[in-house]
Amino acid sequence: MADMEAELRELLHRKAAEVPPHGEIPGAVLKRARRRAVTTVAGGLLTLALLAFGGYRGVQAIAGGPSRHTPVQRPTPPPSPTGPRPCAAADLTPTVAFDHGAGHAGGAIRLTNRSTGACTLQGQPVLTVTDAAGNPIPVNLFVSEPVWQKNTQQQPAGWPVVTLQPGQSAKISADWSNACGGARGQPTVSWEIEAPGGGTISVTLHSDTADIPPCNGNPTDRPDVQLGPFEPA
Amino acid sequence: MAPGGGRLGELYLRHADSALRLAYLMTGDRVLAEDLVQDAFVKLAGRLMHLRDPGAFDAYLRRTVVNLAHSHFRHKRVERSYLKRQAGSADLRTPARHEDVGVREEMWRALQGLSARQRAAIVLRFYEDLSEAKTAEILGCPTGTVKSLVSRGLEALRGEIRHG
Numbered sequence: 033m034a035d036m037e038a039e040l041r042e043l044l045h046r047k048a049a050e051v052p053p054h055g056e057i058p059g060a061v062l063k064r065a066r067r068r069a070v071t072t073v074a075g076g077l078l079t080l081a082l083l084a085f086g087g088y089r090g091v092q093a094i095a096g097g098p099s100r101h102t103p104v105q106r107p108t109p110p111p112s113p114t115g116p117r118p119c120a121a122a123d124l125t126p127t128v129a130f131d132h133g134a135g136h137a138g139g140a141i142r143l144t145n146r147s148t149g150a151c152t153l154q155g156q157p158v159l160t161v162t163d164a165a166g167n168p169i170p171v172n173l174f175v176s177e178p179v180w181q182k183n184t185q186q187q188p189a190g191w192p193v194v195t196l197q198p199g200q201s202a203k204i205s206a207d208w209s210n211a212c213g214g215a216r217g218q219p220t221v222s223w224e225i226e227a228p229g230g231g232t233i234s235v236t237l238h239s240d241t242a243d244i245p246p247c248n249g250n251p252t253d254r255p256d257v258q259l260g261p262f263e264p265a
Numbered sequence: 266m267a268p269g270g271g272r273l274g275e276l277y278l279r280h281a282d283s284a285l286r287l288a289y290l291m292t293g294d295r296v297l298a299e300d301l302v303q304d305a306f307v308k309l310a311g312r313l314m315h316l317r318d319p320g321a322f323d324a325y326l327r328r329t330v331v332n333l334a335h336s337h338f339r340h341k342r343v344e345r346s347y348l349k350r351q352a353g354s355a356d357l358r359t360p361a362r363h364e365d366v367g368v369r370e371e372m373w374r375a376l377q378g379l380s381a382r383q384r385a386a387i388v389l390r391f392y393e394d395l396s397e398a399k400t401a402e403i404l405g406c407p408t409g410t411v412k413s414l415v416s417r418g419l420e421a422l423r424g425e426i427r428h429g
Contacts, residue, residue, distance in 0.1 A: 061307060209407060248409075
């Protein structure tokens, strides 16, 4: 093992030494960089101008002073979509399918539509981790790629919207490790996932089934949690 | 502007070589490495004025190079998986093996066959000598993931060299 690492180190340094040193910045790079810097500055100035204008109009509106401008028409709200509504927590039954090992617990959380109508899930789930008493446990949250992307599969139809007909399931890929901090020594930990249509989907993880990974770091460390977006199961 | 491109020119003189070596180790291709480093400098040029700590430029540059390499390989991976599907079960990743290829060259080839994230973790750990925590920061993942990327990467290298 150590031999392999030493060989690898030597190889990487030898290969790196093959790269010849550079001189000054190439003119083409400088040109592109200047263009980029100008675009960034112009974008920033435009944002500032818009903010200043918005602020001025806001102050005017609060002061109730006469305005020389035509009153701003509120935009007409878009017609309500005729497609399926966003799934509420009450529509979904969660199931946990976690593998365990190497200090990790993870896999997928399946959400099955148990309602009688179609509903949709979309985007990155909002997660709160709590202990058995309902106290929030701070975690280091990382966003992971959807499984279809990791496996270089075809993008599912309709992505990023996942439409669930009654009985169909969506999934969220999840993995966590180093369950220290507030999760350390807990018999159960709850993952509270906000449903887009309202309410919270509660997923209870048990230490006796190893769904809560061990704390391998400092006892006060936050657990590391990786969560992917909603995707078809 | 000062000769050679002012502040960006100075930063280029100071950091381009190390960024280029990192990009080369991650891609195994000098031309591609050069393109990635140039793109990284262009990308960072727009943010120079927001850089409060000039000492942080090196870390920003490293992270940008890693991200650009990762995104390059993600596109390639999609392309490759398409080609693979077209070509049946042929494994396009593993290069042909020649009798006269030395162990180091074999290891270099095997390294190029790892996933972009495994390769990045290995290069950052064993070439840049970064800690697991620093590597995790650059890759935007937990330290546990760095550990598993490195150990799986080493395992795959060992397997390739043994069976190659």
